[in-house]
Amino acid sequence: PAAPANSGPLTRPQPVSLGMNAPAGPPTWFVCGAAGAGLGPADSYDVVVRIAHPESVYDLDLYGGTTDPDEAAAILAEALVGDLADPHPGSDSRRSTTVLAQLLGPFKAVHGRFPSVPELRQLLDGAAGPLAALRKALTATGHESLLRELDARERQMGHPGDVGAVLADRIALLDRPAFAGFFDTSGQSRPFSLKALDHPVRVRIDLPERGHADASRILARLVLAQFTASVTVRDDRSLFACLLLDDATGVVTPEAVRAVQRLRSANAGVALTLRTLDDVPRPLRGPLLGATGCRMAFSGLTPWDGQDFAEVWGKEWTEARDVTDRQIIAETPAGKAFTVVRRVITGKAPTARAVTVRQVERERWSASELAHGVPAGHAVLSLTTVKGEHAPPLLVDLRGGPRV
Known part of the structure; x- marks a missing residue:
């Protein structure tokens, strides 16, 4: 989905929701984002990996535990x-x-x-x-x-x-x-591996985005690659596993899109938040939106981003009513006299109204509506269940109000 500049208020509640509503018991989830992004207190997680922080208890396994x-x-x-x-x-x-x-x-x-x-x-x-x-x-x-x-x-x-x-x-x-004290391979640290998918665990990985933006993007791709590689080879897939990436800028690659497409069959999922779809290479935008079952477009979306969402959400048949007024032309002397009298009284020529009803195919949400018609604090959301059932895109209030 495309996310606003501060996606913390959206990303933060997702682990809580997963824990409360998981259909097969407590899930395994990983939350990865920039340090200080407000992804919840440390005591809400079982493991907190604070990369480039000297007081971090855990390290990150560079090779994914393989x-x-x-x-x-x-x-x-x-x-x-x-x-x-x-x-x-x-x-x-x-x-x-x-x-x-x-x-x-x-x-x-x-x-x-x-x-x-x-x-x-x-x-x-x-x-x-x-x-x-x-x-x-x-x-x-x-x-x-x-x-x-x-x-x-x-x-x-x-x-x-x-x-x-x-x-x-x-x-x-x-x-x-x-990073001198991290990615240790000598066995002297406590490296965490994303292969820990056989039991419920809550993990937060803090990336050092400030001053190390390029390194953070590499690490975000590393986390996603390790997660998708590990989750698809599990022997026991009864436990749902999910990865939440607070900022997926530079993370969406051809291999990542192919990996996301395999997650549903592995009883796993990934949530990607993007400030704009411009952060995704043009050839990958369609496949990415097609591979994700749930999509959310926030207020403030640009028209060119809205166009991609409009295409993936498709069109629907709707009823269009065309109303036309045509002037009545009198043919008989009495009719002509009545027309003259009516024009004198009303100042208008007599007309007859015709209503035409037809079925037309229109976009569920147009690019213009997504860019200019979504109020602040709202988003357009479409959902897909694990059984493949689709819900059409709806306007929702993210501030806890009723659905519009």
Whole structure:
């Protein structure tokens, strides 16, 4: 949905509503937003991850709790470069996944863990020392297949269009002093993984948006990628799981849209709030609105945003009444005399009214109505049940008043 500039009053009540109205008992939900966004007090959650805050009890697992290098590479590639458009170098997520897997696999085989952010940055930059040490360890342990992976990575370095440079630039955004104590892979911290979906848990993840906007967008994509990857492979799907993203700017990618489409069958959902649909690439707006079952357009929407909502909400048949007045032409002498007398008395020629009723197809909500006809404090909301039953878009009062 498209959200106003301050979406906290909308996002904050959703976890409470989920807890009270979940059809199969208490759900698992994750709330992710900027620090200070007003997403509820810390004591309302079981786990609070405050990234870049020195007093945070929990850390965030950069690799989503997986031990598979290929899976970890796919999740991390989506977070780092999933937002890049096709014309840009390194935008192919599959190539990015391959580059990361060529490094994560050998590193894990040698060290028994995935690299930390500084270690991964050095490997992507092609630092001679870390690569030579990794090669030596692989040779000593006889990992021939992983040596071939490392050889392929070294051959690609320096070639035009190598995605390693793009990945190194993006991971450098997380290799900052503010994040020095986070994303630890040595086992010395308390990393939280979004794989904790087998029991009811309430989690809030605070992103350091102030001063680290680009890093926050990477982390938001990381949270969404980890959630969708974990929730779709659960053995027990009886527990409903939901992720609330307070600001989905830069998060909607082609892979994210495909993942959202798979959530309903996994008994899971995601709520995305956007200040404007301009934050979503034009080719993805239609698929995104089509993949989401519930859509909400707030007051203050722009006409071009309203056009996208008008298209997805479609049209409906309605009754149109056309009223026409035609002048009566008298043909007989008596009729002509009556016409002259009536015109003298009323000052108007006599007319006959004709009413035509026909069925026409019109938009349920036009772009102009969405942009200029939604009062402040209201929104137009359409809902879809888990069984696929649709409710038409209705104007609702977000301030607790009756439905209009």
